[in-house]
Amino acid sequence: MKVAPLDPHRATSYPRALPDLGAQALRLVTALREAAPANGHAPSADPAWYHAELMNALGVAMYTTDAAGRITFFNDAAATFWGRRPSLGEEWCGTLRLYWTDGTPMRHDECPMAMSLREDRAVRGYEAIAERPDGSRRFFVPYPTPLHGPDGDLIGAVNVLVDVTERRQAEEALRTAAESLAASNAVKDQFLGLISHELRTPVTTIFGNAELLRDRGDRLETDVKQTMIGAIAHDSERLLGIIENLLHLTRLESAPQVELEPQVLAHVVRTSIEAFGRRHPEREIRLRCEPRHLIVDADRTSLELVLENLLGNANKYSPPGSEVEVVIRSLEGAAEVVVLDRGIGIDESEAALLFTPFYRAAAAKTRAGGLGIGLALCKRIAETQGGRVWAEARPGGGSAFGFAVALATEPAGES
Structure with a gap:
């Protein structure tokens, strides 16, 4: 089946600092399986048990599939990540619903693991969302890597799922804080501009009229002086109103x-x-x-x-x-x-x-x-x-x- 190109959905915030856990885990599994029997640590009578214990000991969500994509093994960390334990040999994905990071649904046949099996290559640089049965969602980075038999034929794949939900939440918190700070700075600048204008206007009127009354009050007509006194009273009231509003608003913010x-x-x-x-x-x-x-x-x-x-x-x-x-x-x-x-x-x-x-x-x-x-x-x-x-x-x-x-x-x- 031909699937849509995946490039538009590649993670823009792909964590470059994260190691290639899929390849590292595969190398670790191979090295330990080869070394353990020689050291007498592997129970040769039950290699499957040893393999499961080894995978569970890694502490990171990991599962394997056959060449057709059916799950052949998953560790406890994967079950915890999925929120369920899928049926081996019958299911193609531990997650019932997958989504791209923009929230659009992802078909199971177009997920990075399917791509790795279809194209027989390790797939990197993608991020997705897994939805659990309880409706909760987790962001994760997959590391699917194909597995080959002694003759080089594709026999399946191993996938490591790195939960990056907390990192995503931290990034969102930082982004929100940055936006809030920017908005706060904008409001502060707007406020300073407004307050300087609104305070300067009445103060200018009060000062100008008071200065005229001081210097020339004895030479001004009574009605002119009354007009000037009225302007001083009016703008003093306006100034007092601004100050009272600011003080009351500040008090409410600090002690509501x-x-x-x-x-x-x-x-x-x-x-x-x-x-x-x-x-x-x-x-x-x-x-x-x-x-x-x-x-x-x-x-x-x-x-x-x-x-x-x-x-x-x-x-x-x-x-x-x-x-x-x-x-x-x-x-x-x-x-x-x-x-x-x-x-x-x-x-x-x-x-x-x-x-x-x-x-x-x-x-x-x-x-x-x-x-x-x-x-x-x-x-x-x-x-x-x-x-x-x-x-x-x-x-x-x-x-x-x-x-x-x-x-x-x-x-x-x-x-």
Whole structure:
């Protein structure tokens, strides 16, 4: 039977440091069998027993076949590797299923052992996967070598199977670590670039206005001075928000456990809206509670930080004069808070990515600055408290950003 070429499946990470175990084992077997009788160590009455003991003593998976490929012997290490003990003289392979390293099935008649018998040559440089009866898989390197009789005719072959699963796993772990390190470095570089921009901008505004007020404040009109003071206050608040988000995110990464206490959700939300409204009087924010007295298990400070970020996000990307609505509702043992706006909206394909650190939606990049950590912090806080976050586009335009936390099992105390 003509088989497909094997070259495309040759192991690209073939272990050159591994010895040619097939040939070495064959030489060892031949040398010991010839030397042992002269030294009186071989039980001449039972050479088959001696042969089996010798093969088992090698400690590496090894088996032999006849010229037709039927298994004539296998040692204990081979049985352990296969996870089964095949029938001698009846089966052609100890492994029920073979695969190439890319996961595609390998026919038994195209395996390296079959090639060695068919072409009467030692076959090297291949790697394959053996599947055991329990479904587990092992990577291995075969070393099939043909055997010849006194007249030089092919009488079978010997194959040594070197299990390289641990080496493969180590390589994969190293590859994963390298990729993780590369990704970490990329994130670090991205973060440093963003943080330098986001910190420099408000600091420049604060410094510039403060310098003007110091040097020329007595000559400036009152309304001009008030505008400059307002700019200083606005950018100071922005700077404080960046620092608070970074510090809170760092604390959550180092100590993710927080103490949860019963909270009257509507009270926390209303207080947060009022505080936000005092800083942004130009934005109308409406609260709708369904029902009004939900009690949740949460850390109040973290809850307020989530609301601050979601309200700030809605305010940043909504057109002037548009309303932001906050809805509280109960659903299946949890309370949900949803912030609705009529801003630039989101692409549904980006919804999950919005909560990734340093990610900013394509539409947002052209509208307002930001580090891309506020929503990531919301997600981390919600998950730490057993909740979740989500984002979706609103029909007719705008976005809905929400989070859910578990309802409390005990009544709330005084807040």
